[in-house]
Amino acid sequence: MKKTILVCGAGGFIGSHLVKRLKSEGHWVRGVDLKYPRYEPTSADDFAVGDLRDQSFVRDIVDRRFDEVYQLAADMGGAGFVFTGENDAEIMQNSAMINLNVLEALRRRNCGRVFYSSSACMYPQENQVDPDNPNCAEDSAYPAHPDSEYGWEKLFSERLYLAYARNHGMVVRIARFHNIFGELGSWSDGREKAPAAMCRKVAMVEDGGTIDIWGDGSQTRSFLHVSECLEGVIRLTRSDFVGPVNIGSDEMVTINELVDRVAAIAGKTVHKRHIPGPTGVRGRNSDNRLIREKLGWAPSTRLDDGLRSTYRWILQQVEAKMVDR
Ligand code: NAD
Numbered sequence: 001m002k003k004t005i006l007v008c009g010a011g012g013f014i015g016s017h018l019v020k021r022l023k024s025e026g027h028w029v030r031g032v033d034l035k036y037p038r039y040e041p042t043s044a045d046d047f048a049v050g051d052l053r054d055q056s057f058v059r060d061i062v063d064r065r066f067d068e069v070y071q072l073a074a075d076m077g078g079a080g081f082v083f084t085g086e087n088d089a090e091i092m093q094n095s096a097m098i099n100l101n102v103l104e105a106l107r108r109r110n111c112g113r114v115f116y117s118s119s120a121c122m123y124p125q126e127n128q129v130d131p132d133n134p135n136c137a138e139d140s141a142y143p144a145h146p147d148s149e150y151g152w153e154k155l156f157s158e159r160l161y162l163a164y165a166r167n168h169g170m171v172v173r174i175a176r177f178h179n180i181f182g183e184l185g186s187w188s189d190g191r192e193k194a195p196a197a198m199c200r201k202v203a204m205v206e207d208g209g210t211i212d213i214w215g216d217g218s219q220t221r222s223f224l225h226v227s228e229c230l231e232g233v234i235r236l237t238r239s240d241f242v243g244p245v246n247i248g249s250d251e252m253v254t255i256n257e258l259v260d261r262v263a264a265i266a267g268k269t270v271h272k273r274h275i276p277g278p279t280g281v282r283g284r285n286s287d288n289r290l291i292r293e294k295l296g297w298a299p300s301t302r303l304d305d306g307l308r309s310t311y312r313w314i315l316q317q318v319e320a321k322m323v324d325r
Contacts, residue, residue: 011038030045053094083278128283136286178221217274219282223303224306265304
């Protein structure tokens with residue numbers, strides 16, 4: 001059945017991919033964002049440029065009952081944006097206001113299923129000190145102690161969505177994303193995350209050269225390609241399971257290993273220089289037991305497959321930039 005769908009944050013990385021995916025299923029999609037997607041035109045039927053912190057704008061764009069709503073808009077960035085402390089007030093204010101406004105407008109229109117994207121950044125920092133054994137099971141979230149204000153806002157908003165479900169009978173679905181990466185994502189604007197940053201550094205260095213890595217590189221993470229993230233988001237939204245549930249890869253690697261894998265894909269020998277910089281928690285990995293149990297599905301593609309297509313895309317961007325100069 002053709003659905004009417006709203007995607008908030010449709011100009012962003014995951015949102016623009018999601019719009020494309022929903023359009024490929026034949027639905028009518030309205031996208032909303034402060035900006036159009038950066039790297040290719042939007043696939044949305046209708047795209048509203050505006051600020052979701054503005055209540056009257058939000059009421060204007062929620063002008064009907066949408067069958068599905070995906071709320072991905074947030075003030076967001078990589079470690080260089082989230083962990084320095086310099087953007088804390090902005091991050092909390094902006095994202096909380098977006099969620100407060102959007103939820104209230106959806107309630108008034110009695111909208112259908114509402115997906116909210118939380119983040120693994122909401123897990124307690126104590127559970128992520130051992131790089132070999134991080135604990136990111138969904139039920140380990142409390143007592144809460146995220147390591148960033150970004151994580152605290154996500155936790156607050158998870159509770160906000162759950163409260164609207166409880167008190168207003170709304171159908172909400174919540175996922176905690178773990179490091180999503182892929183083509184058409186930030187790669188050089190200061191908001192890029194580790195996979196894109198490593199792909200750019202490796203693409204730009206000559207064979208046998210040296211690249212800078214923040215910290216000692218032994219912190220661990222897992223990275224999920226955006227195509228599998230979308231699969232999880234859509235399966236969860238259309239399921240009976242509310243969440244919160246992790247959507248991430250459980251193929252954990254160190255940052256040093258990530259660099260080595262990108263270098264191997266590029267066919268280059270690359271040396272690492274470890275420099276001081278924001279690194280976040282020591283270890284984080286997606287725990288996929290709950291998603292497997294509740295949805296009968298979990299991400300399964302290998303990190304190298306996603307890295308290959310992402311490296312290819314970033315290399316093209318780097319080369320195009322060099323031609324520009
Ligand atoms: P993104 O920054 O590319 O997309 C977010 C979009 O929200 C941007 O296009 C931005 O312009 C828009 N936005 C911000 N403030 C707005 C406002 N006031 N009004 C309208 N639009 C506004 O980020 P992304 O990687 O696509 O992430 C999407 C969601 O997933 C975010 O909520 C993010 O916190 C969450 N998430 C992402 C990851 C990841 O690894 N990418 C990990 C955990 C959680």
